[in-house]
Amino acid sequence: MTIDPTGAKALLQKDCPREAGAGEADGVGTEVPDDLRFEDIFILEDIQGLQDAFAAAAKVASLITDPDGRPLTRPSNFTTLCQDIIRATAKGRADCLHSDQSLGKACLAGPFIGTCLSAGLLDGATSIHFGDRHIANWLVGQVLDETMDTEAIVAYGRSIGADETAFRRALDQVPRMSRERFAKICQALDRFARHISALALGNHQQAQRIRELRQTRDRLGIRDRNLADIIDFLPDPTLVLDEDGTVIFWNRALEKLTGVAAVDMLGKSDFAYGTAFYGSPTPLLVDYARGAVSRPDPRYAVTEIGADAIIAEVTLLSLPGGDRQVWGKAVALRDGTGRIIGGIETIRDVTERHQADTALRESEEKFRRIVETAHEGVLVLDGDFKATFANRRMADMLGYAPDDMLGRHFEDFVADDHLPLAREREARLRQGESGVFEHRLKTREGGGLWALVSASPLYDVSGASLGALGMFTDITDRKRIEEELANHRHRLEAEVEERTRDLRLQAMELAEANIRMSELDRLKSAFLSTVSHELRTPLTSILGFAKLIGRDFTEQFLPLASGQAALEARGRRIADNLSVVFHEAERLTRLINDVLDLSRIESGSMHWRDRRIAPLDVLRTAARSIAGLLAARPEIVFVFDATEQVPDLFMDPDQLIQVVSNLLQNAVKFTRTGEVRMTVRTDGEAVQIVVADSGIGIPESELESIFGKFHQVGRGDTLSDAAKGTGLGLAICGQIVRHYGGRIWATSRLGQGSAFHVRLPCLAQEEGPARIPDAAKCAETP
Incomplete structure (x- = not known):
């Protein structure tokens, strides 16, 4: 016999279509383990109770098997015909x-109804899935309908050697129902199976989530313990408050500082x-950072302040070791939603540094x-x-002002x-030789001076x-006297x-005596100068620290004078003087770098x-270099105009930045108001x-010479006293552009x-010499 699906299967699929394959409601596409079985996922006794209840309610036999047909549950409501007579024979x-x-x-593709291969009774089946994997079959059946040939069933009993009388008696006890009713039972069975499939995947996913939550909890516990150990062993005194302002960490270094x-x-x-810290309950920096107070205690000299963080210095008068100058930084702590859940403050004893800086x-x-x-x-x-x-x-x-001498060669x-x-x-x-000597100098007005x-x-230090x-030392008067003495001698x-x-000899002796006196006077001056020099040599070290002193003074100590008008004025004057030294040195460094680059x-x-x-990308970086200049010159508008597609270049990006930055800085420098525009286009190759x-x-007469060394517009080819640069910026730009086979020129009225035009040949190869082979063609005048 073969399974006969005609009629019943079509009716089942028409009345109960599957919206998706088994388990697809929750599980299709979800990765599931390949080795899990139906009995690993469910408690079989619970499934047995569900199967028994369904079989009793529907008045059908029921059994759940694995995909190979091996029973996983005990038979439910099996008929005597199938259980005790047919299955009793081999x-x-x-x-x-x-x-x-x-x-x-x-039933893999959906619920199925057919006749069994033994007695020919009506049977149905549906599949149970775990995600996309088939893990079990749920079978029901052992019923008769009015269309079945009972004599054919009895004939089958004789063929397997069963007692015909007992076979007929048992066949009379087989439940009878129409195919339509059986199809509805199978529809209900399919819905149960789909629910179990979804439950299987849900159980697995829930178990995974539980394991992951436990692992996360364990990791968080370890992290919290490690964090506590880290805070405890931090070298700087540190305390942590929770969202209620309660101390939850007070490390060893803080114990040592406060006692x-x-x-x-x-x-x-x-x-x-x-x-x-203060001998009485007082808000700390951490209380401001976490928003518990609206402003920090006035005893703090605040150097940096933000919405969630603050940095300040203060003198503490209540510590066991005496008065201490401390630096503190506090930051608010937030959770993943951004809500403040506490704050942390770290403290550093800077007393020795404070004393050293003051000295x-x-x-x-x-x-x-x-x-x-x-x-x-x-x-x-x-x-x-x-x-x-x-x-x-x-x-x-x-004859100079001190600042006018800076940057000039000796x-x-x-x-x-x-x-x-x-x-x-x-x-x-x-070569490391010191010396004392006489020099003839020239003044700003062109006069002479002996020194x-x-x-x-x-x-x-290295x-x-x-x-x-x-x-x-000015010895002009002495030299004049010496010259007069020499003339007098002659x-x-x-x-x-x-x-x-005799008279001539006496006169010569007198002149020689005068010369010896002058020499003694010169030696005396040299001696005094040398001693003075040795006393002032330590000054050179002080000058070398101008930058460091300026920064520390402005950031650390000028705020300490806050509220004291005299000290503030004096402090600003000191800071301004240090700033002049620093900025003039910085300008000199830029000038030197230009000379070195050109060399x-x-x-x-x-x-x-x-x-x-x-x-x-490189040109946008160069454009950002003038952001500071533009911020100080709101009357100038900067426009970056570029096509979307520009071919690649093969060159040093820093050199391209240097060329464009020089041109942009010059444009801003010589524009009082209006627009500075950088245009980028593809021009042939x-x-x-x-x-x-x-x-x-x-001026048109200077459009060619501006790319020469030391040339400045309106000042010829040499540096004048009023020049603010070396006149090397455009010369360097020209050298760089020509190195890459390009061309640079200017147009102006x-x-x-x-307008300064730079034409650079596009990429011909990724490796090789920097000069691109067809550079000459690209360098032609457009």
């Missing part, structure tokens, strides 16, 4: 097992923890007064022998006929050369020649880090960049603005 038992297997395979044990402080709230400031001020009131001129030169400091006496000697102050001597002395200083110079090389220090010699030999390019020692670059402004413009 052939009947084999036919029943084969029928169960066939039903299981037939209060953690066990006596944990659990304290209502600002009671402030007693350890250093006093020492620096004392030595500065000495330098500024000294009778000798003081000049400090950097490694390129350009002035980085000149005291008032030095400036007065040469040779700018030397008389032309003494330049060879100045270069020789420079070489000796570079006794005591010079020494300067070094940093022994690297920093430049030189010179002490200058006159005396002429007169003595006309008189007696490296021309000598071929420049290191080019060429690679494939996307020009627009090249990328063309144009930086245009609405500034003062450039006086009073209507200027």
